[in-house]
Amino acid sequence: MINPIYNSMKNYVTSEVLMLLGMLSVSSYMLVESFSFSSESGIFPQFAAAVTVFGCTVLLLRGFLPKPLQQAIVESDGIFNQYSGGSQEKFNKTNVDYDKNHKPETHNENVIENDDADVDSTKQLLLVGLLTGYGLIGYLIGLVWATPIFIGVFAKIFNFSWFDALMVVSIGIVAALAFNSILPVNMTNGVVF
């Protein structure tokens, strides 16, 4: 009994649904709050929030819309597609064929793969974690000092060689010091020191 409900929830609650729920919550709050502003200050947020709430609701409920309406509104396509004479499709096909079948005669090659199925979400999650850590450590000790720590940890996690890690850390330090001197803000101090 619980399993089918859990499975259907798991299928429905994707990262897109979470993003839309977040947008819906924020825009609903901003819509309600906008009625406490004066008419001049409130009219624009009311308009923008109402459109956002409507759009998020339609997108969250798109599975329940009639098929033609769903296709026209939610899955509509770019108006320029018909004018590209199939060259865009040819490009996509060429790249897929190249990726899958191409055996070079004189070249030694590894090819970039941009297929969604080949996305490594663990790496992306790690990067988001590192990014958040960089922001927090930067707040504590200053962005200039947090920079080599961030790049060092990044290099360790993503298996850079010692030489490459040293090079990238050095570039990062130079960039941090350059920004510190170019921009009119002190980046060497955090809340701790």
Next chain:
Amino acid sequence: MTQDSLFSAIEILITGQTIGWLLIGLLVGIIIGTIPGLGPNLGLAVALPLTMRLNGPDAIILLISIYSGAMYGGSIAAILINTPGTAAAAATTLDGYPMARQGRAMEALSISATASAVGGAFSIITLILLTPFLTEIVLMFGSPEYFLIALFGIALITVVVQESMVKGLTAGAFGLLLSTIGLPVAAGQPRYTFDMFILYDGLDFVAVLIGIFAIGEMIKLIGEKGSISNENISLSGSSLSGIRKVISAPITTIKSGYIGMFIGAIPGSGASISNFISYAEAVRSGGGDKEYGSGNHRGVIASEAANNGTVAGSLIPTFSFGIPGSGATAILLGGLMMHGLRPGPELFADNVNITYSIFFALLVGNIVILLLGLFIITRMVYITTIDTNYIIPIVIVVASLGAFGLSGNWLDVYTVIFFGIFGFFMMKHNYSIIAFVLGIVLGPIAEENLVRSLQLSDGSFWIFLNEPIPLVLTLLIAAVVVSPILSVVRSFFNGTGS
């Protein structure tokens, strides 16, 4: 008046360090465009805070040179490793890479440089000639028109881009909504600040742009497997032969440049679309020549002339109405506003000399692209083999430092991180990034014009209908929003609806 402005523009360009910034911008742009996975948006977003110390014209010329350079740079990886450095060079792979495999890499690269320069130069000269007429049009617009054209821009983007219309409109409206945080344009109490002083100035749109175009792109990039290209590149062929090929195809080159310019002028479309349409037109006018797709030099000319022509076209809506045609021009618009240059009458009447100086810089930039492309870039091809994993931490560091450097406010750093993650999910699920960014950047201008219009009309919305231009714009917005629903009704009555 125009003559004075033109002389003043040339003076701006040749005095001080302006030419130096132009060269730096072009080189940075070409390098960024060459590395697959990066591109003009990233380059512009990261460079934006660094322009704070420059004067307005120098800053915009630096940014626009990065944009123009990246448009050309994208072709290098497209030709040599069959992977476009930017989406704008995607169609270049169709014939450029086969040419390289036939031992004509140098020829393809010089065709790319020459066609980019010629297509870009023709379109920018046309833009300079069109400027007096644009000025006339811009001066006809008042507050109601500017409010409506901001809405029209967002609405149009949602139908032009290859994404869902509802997603686009929702993203644009959410951007407009977030721009209302802080002190309102009209007098009144702060909005959505939770009594936190740090939020009184609202979200810094530059930090949002950096977050989306730098951090969001890096999160996307790190997830892509196999992002190292180890292709052994053999640079054979003749540069001179490439120049001759472009000279022998003037109609294809100029027509492609104008196709790029026309498409670039439509909000939401950009070089990623124009290069394919121009390529398709070259195939069509070539009578379906079977050589296309297997190393026809006209294919490279069509794509490359179009993507550089797009740069000039995209400046028309950006500078005249504040409606950017692409992510890169959205950042450029952010740069204009950061330096106190507001699009519209201010750029076309009060500061038209600055506008001309930017156009002249682009013209000079196209000549420099030709020289760099022919004599230097062909010797820097190893850039295409740089592992993007090494670039990711540097971009993150530079983006975060740049955001903090905007005002020393930690909110900007957290804005960058938050919108980097948010932007990544928007990209992942095909929500229009450009519509969202346009909403954030244009929000304050749109609100100011809405409030001013309502003040002029004593609160009556008839002000958006009782004059010809606002009426036409209102009808156009309605047509754009309603058109998908009408197509459903039409298909239902034709019996094609399912």
